[in-house]
Amino acid sequence: MILVTAIIKPFALGDVKDALERLGVLGMTVSEVQGFGRQKGHTEVYRGAEYTVDFVPKVRVEVVVADDVASKVVDVVVGAAHTGKIGDGKVWTTRVEQIVRVRTGERGGDAL
Amino acid sequence: MKITRVDTGNTAYLLGCAALVMLMTPGLALFYGGMVRAKSVLNMMMMSVVALGVVTLVWVLVGFSLAFGDSNGGLIGNFSFVGLRDTTAVVGHGIPLQVFAMFQLMFAVITGALLSGAVADRARFWPWALFVGLWTLVVYVPLAHWIFAVDGFSSAHGGWMANALGALDFAGGTAVEINSGASALALALVLGKRRGWPREPMRPHNLPNVLLGTGLLWFGWFGFNAGSALSAGAVAGNAFVTTMTASAAAVVAWLVLEHRLDGRPTSLGGASAAVAGLVAITPACGFVDTFGALVIGLLAGVVCQLAIRLKYRLGYDDSLDVVAIHGVGGLLGMLLIGFFATEAVNPAGADGLLYGGGPGQLGRQLVAVLATAAFAFTVTYVLAWLISRTIGFRVDPEVESEGIDEAEHAETAYDFTPLTSSIGRTT
Numbered sequence: 001m002i003l004v005t006a007i008i009k010p011f012a013l014g015d016v017k018d019a020l021e022r023l024g025v026l027g028m029t030v031s032e033v034q035g036f037g038r039q040k041g042h043t044e045v046y047r048g049a050e051y052t053v054d055f056v057p058k059v060r061v062e063v064v065v066a067d068d069v070a071s072k073v074v075d076v077v078v079g080a081a082h083t084g085k086i087g088d089g090k091v092w093t094t095r096v097e098q099i100v101r102v103r104t105g106e107r108g109g110d111a112l
Numbered sequence: 113m114k115i116t117r118v119d120t121g122n123t124a125y126l127l128g129c130a131a132l133v134m135l136m137t138p139g140l141a142l143f144y145g146g147m148v149r150a151k152s153v154l155n156m157m158m159m160s161v162v163a164l165g166v167v168t169l170v171w172v173l174v175g176f177s178l179a180f181g182d183s184n185g186g187l188i189g190n191f192s193f194v195g196l197r198d199t200t201a202v203v204g205h206g207i208p209l210q211v212f213a214m215f216q217l218m219f220a221v222i223t224g225a226l227l228s229g230a231v232a233d234r235a236r237f238w239p240w241a242l243f244v245g246l247w248t249l250v251v252y253v254p255l256a257h258w259i260f261a262v263d264g265f266s267s268a269h270g271g272w273m274a275n276a277l278g279a280l281d282f283a284g285g286t287a288v289e290i291n292s293g294a295s296a297l298a299l300a301l302v303l304g305k306r307r308g309w310p311r312e313p314m315r316p317h318n319l320p321n322v323l324l325g326t327g328l329l330w331f332g333w334f335g336f337n338a339g340s341a342l343s344a345g346a347v348a349g350n351a352f353v354t355t356m357t358a359s360a361a362a363v364v365a366w367l368v369l370e371h372r373l374d375g376r377p378t379s380l381g382g383a384s385a386a387v388a389g390l391v392a393i394t395p396a397c398g399f400v401d402t403f404g405a406l407v408i409g410l411l412a413g414v415v416c417q418l419a420i421r422l423k424y425r426l427g428y429d430d431s432l433d434v435v436a437i438h439g440v441g442g443l444l445g446m447l448l449i450g451f452f453a454t455e456a457v458n459p460a461g462a463d464g465l466l467y468g469g470g471p472g473q474l475g476r477q478l479v480a481v482l483a484t485a486a487f488a489f490t491v492t493y494v495l496a497w498l499i500s501r502t503i504g505f506r507v508d509p510e511v512e513s514e515g516i517d518e519a520e521h522a523e524t525a526y527d528f529t530p531l532t533s534s535i536g537r538t539t
Contacts, residue, residue, distance in 0.1 A: 044315065045374040047384060047420050047433060051313045 293439015
């Protein structure tokens with residue numbers, strides 16, 4: 001099993017979610033996060049005092065999927081979150097050792 | 113001198129205006145509260161709340177009497193109205209003296225509350241409450257006497273600035289605005305900078321609150337300025353027009369300049385501009401016409417905005433810019449009276465330089481400005497220093513970094529904790 005983690009622009013979340021649902025992904029975890037990559041932060045000015053805001057708001061999407069669909073899931077997320085402008089985000093995969101469904105105790109692929 | 117017949121129109125008008133000015137202090141609490149960080153908004157607002165409490169008590173007990181009782185050499189009133197006794201008499205414009213006392217009280221309250229902007233995030237609550245009460249007595253009351261106590265109104269003899277000198281200040285450019293600016297500077301110097309200022313970001317936490325407060329201040333200011341005519345008539349009408357015009361001009365001027373200097377017109381800029389325009393027109397509103405108000409407002413939008421940058425150059429942490437907006441704005445309005453005053457709008461005023469009046473009035477305005485600033489700064493500095501050296505004025509460094517709301521009031525303004533089950537009742 002593979003954990004696919006995507007850091008995307010907040011407004012892209014709807015498209016990414018729809019695309020994953022169309023692909024048959026049955027669940028996901030979403031969190032609001034802050035950070036910066038090459039986009040860096042932005043500046044705000046209050047009564048002439050300039051502040052640099054280093055971290056910009058992003059959304060982190062996490063899904064765990066079977067090995068054989070992982071690369072397809074990555075492609076779909078990248079496709080849905082892509083605008084071509086700086087700050088689109090990143091997607092990466094992590095191998096997952098074990099997974100358990102809390103309600104039934106099912107393990108591995110059955111728990112997905 | 114004594115008029116025995118109540119003018120119901122003027123009395124009703126002044127009661128309404130007094131209530132409008134009262135609303136400015138809660139408005140100021142929102143205006144200031146939105147500008148500080150989330151961890152100190154309650155303390156910021158509480159400084160205004162306790163000013164409503166303490167200053168009112170000081171005023172009705174002895175403050176009004178010392179400000180408007182018969183003068184001792186033009187410097188201070190006497191004790192004839194202590195506890196507001198003997199204030200049921202009807203005075204000029206057919207107003208009961210009691211009503212005038214309440215109208216003037218609201219000015220005292222907001223002036224004290226204004227100072228709190230200079231010491232955001234770092235003043236202990238009870239020392240502040242003590243300060244604002246004593247400050248009203250030793251700084252505000254004498255200044256109000258000097259400029260607002262007109263000979264033969266509440267008493268036979270009034271203050272030196274309004275009568276002997278003949279300075280013009282319609283609604284408080286000296287006693288309220290320059291006073292609060294100069295006193296705020298002294299207070300900020302005694303308490304010192306906030307930890308981390310100006311390196312750490314201390315951006316406003318709630319700009320919609322600032323704008324709501326601005327709206328209440330602007331609304332209340334019509335009572336402040338037009339009410340200072342003390343009668344519902346042509347002079348009050350003129351003050352209303354000039355108040356609106358100057359504030360509007362300041363908003364436009366400030367936003368255009370801000371866009372050029374900083375790249376964007378900001379909401380905090382618009383809010384600050386409205387207040388700067390209102391401050392600058394305050395002393396002039398009953399003496400200048402619409403054209404004068406327009407120029408005063410435009411200049412306020414430019415000069416006050418540039419004055420804010422001074423604190424970074426000179427290194428004093430006047431946290432919410434009381435000096436730049438109230439001190440400088442008040443100074444501007446007082447001096448511009450010397451140019452733009454015209455007897456065409458108010459025969460009780462004067463003609464300024466532009467209306468053939470010569471430089472005399474400008475000179476009188478300058479004397480009033482300097483006397484007010486010097487007195488306010490000096491006495492406030494001594495008072496704040498005494499409180500600082502005896503009971504202590506400033507919170508501990510840990511309190512400042514963790515947030516003054518929690519330490520001084522045992523409250524937090526906003527519930528940022530989604531895990532409510534981790535908060536248990538203890539009683």
